[in-house]
Amino acid sequence: MVMAEVQQLPSKFISVHGLSAARGQKYLCVICNSEGSFLCTQCRSCYCCREHLLLDDLACHSLLCDRQLAIREIMKLPLATRTRPEIATKLTILQDECRRVAYLESRRHVLEGNNELALPAAERSLVFAKAVHGDNSIELIPPLLALADVACLAGAQDAARGYASRARWLLLGKETDLRLLVETHLRPYVRQCNEVVNRLTGRNTGCLSAKLSNAKSQGLQKLTKPFGKAFSSTSTRLKLPSHPVNKDLSTEKLQQAEESSSSELYLDNCISDEIFRTKEGIRLAFLSCRYWSTETRLRAAENLYVEALDTAAIACYFAALASGPTSMSTCLQLYAVSKLLILSMVSPEPHAVSVMLQAQNMLRGTIIQFYAPYVIGIQHYCTDNNCEPDSQILSKFMAEFQRSDRRREEDERLAFRADIKEAIQYVLFTVDYLERHYGHKAKCFVECVMCLALCLEIVEDASRSEYITKAWELVRSVDEGIVNPVLFKIFIFTFPL
Known part of the structure; x- marks a missing residue:
């Protein structure tokens, strides 16, 4: 690198040689992981060339540098001091701020069409998310979806599908955990209430409630059909199972089987409703909205407008569930639905x-x-x-x-x-x-x-x-x-x- 190029860099960046690193350490570029030639004197971020330095500085480094400096000061402390609750909490807060700011910057660059700037910001967000929450947390979903949007913008559909699939896997894992947690607490109370009501009324209200729920589901699906097959919340619920008719079974046994399956359906619907009333369930709904929005963009990029309309409708449902029916998030999803209705011409x-x-x-x-x-x-x-x-x-x-x-x-x-x-x-x-x-x-x-x-x-x-x-x-x-x-x-x- 010539001296004229070095002089054009901000004053906090200096040129370094690989041999000047401390014993056991290497200067590695945060963009491409190759040998570093430039160093930020504040946060110690390394870059292999001037282009990568300026790219990261425009992407998110200018906003993260002060926070990374504070993280570096904490990491210098002895292990016994660093593991104190107040110090560890401060470190976690700083890393989580870096994660959020880097993600928001990557989203801004994606909306402006700057995929080259969005990529480093999304990668930095993913690094900090893993450092704070681990490798299997749902907090990895936003940076993964940001990387999927960057790949979609660059035309790399296979890479985008890979990131989206990873995010979907984390969502399903969290939903399963919440379902088990809610079911553990809810199942005994639901069964107990059903038994009490049955004794008082002499009939199975679970069967009646399940039938009413199934009828309402069909009605809602008919009403919302022009806006996508999956718009209704009931699309995610279990449908009333149909049993093959066996002539050998008596009418009483058939009725018992129907009542049992109806009670299970009623319980499943109660669990589905209860999941999204919890604080973690609201966060799950918000991330589900983000995931289905990314799926909508991926399918729209492939000109699959009918399929994109279905995913946009699901995103709209989760947006209303997480933020409210008049929130900005719901507004954006309704805009997406209206645009896809025009492009697909299905309504x-x-x-x-x-x-x-x-x-x-x-x-x-x-x-x-x-x-x-x-x-x-x-x-x-x-x-x-x-x-x-x-x-x-x-x-x-x-x-x-x-x-x-x-x-x-x-x-x-x-x-x-x-x-x-x-x-x-x-x-x-x-x-x-x-x-x-x-x-x-x-x-x-x-x-x-x-x-x-x-x-x-x-x-x-x-x-x-x-x-x-x-x-x-x-x-x-x-x-x-x-x-x-x-x-x-x-x-x-x-x-x-």
Whole structure:
């Protein structure tokens, strides 16, 4: 490496020789694991060449360096000191922060289409996840899915399937463990309650409940058929088993067999419901949503839109289960379902549009909630001073709002912006679709462009000025009353003329 290239590097990086390493240690590149030639003087990360150094620094090293420095200081301590509860807890917290930040950075790079930057960040996240949680924890699922997304973006479908399969295996293992745990506690109580009810009523209510549950399952599946075969939560439940009819068996024995199988079905449905009420079950639902989202992208990349629609519907169910029916995660999955309904053409257009508009309403609610402190502050100013704010006052309130936003937890802020970036991709598709089918003066189209401009402002996208201008032109050309009043206030306060 020539001296001119070394001088262009940040000051904390130095050039090293392999023989200068301490006895028993080697300088190995964190990207390719070959012999290192450059070293970060703070966190001691090594790189074989200038390209790998700059690649990792842009990917996630700039955010992880301080945390890795703190980890390095702890690792220097004697073993007896390092294993003290307070020191060990601090080390675990630092490593877990590195895992989360690296994962969120990899997700951001994937959404921006930078697979070269996403790969090092996802690999670092996987390394820290193994260090904190072990090799068989479900916390390995997010970095594995990030690696699958990177491989899919690069066109390596086989590698992507491998990462997704590993994540699926971890999910199934955790679900089995939770099922055993819940079943151990639930089975005695369910059987005891059934016996008491049977003695009081003189009939098997378990059979009745199972039949009702099965009938409701069939009804829900019919209702949700246009949105994917697996949309309903009951698709994951066991169906009522059918026994072959044997003429030799008496009617009484057949009834006993049906009652027994119905009771088992009722118990299984109770266990399935109880799993996702626990804290670990909610986390399992969130990771299941992430897994099925990755499966959707993999199948869509292969132009298997019908299969992708089914996996998107499952992801939507788990998103609502984990985060709520109006959460940002559910909004993203509904956008995916609406887009796949259009691409697969398995459902009438009104169904796709209704899902798309429902997702847009959820996004509008998220934007209103995000900007609520900013708008409330301006409204208080107007009430106290009995005047409308000028551009200088609005700039002052916006600067204060942005400072308070930066004081939020880093991983929470990064996660929200990653969700907004993913939403922007769907909103761009929605804008084009609504413009072609409904025209420029439709309420849904105007609000969609306004939401797009506000989302681009949140992530500070370079192209936001184009959509801000377009949104203002649309707002002037339509009646103010047709637009959501809260969204309109946010828009005019954020982008004053």
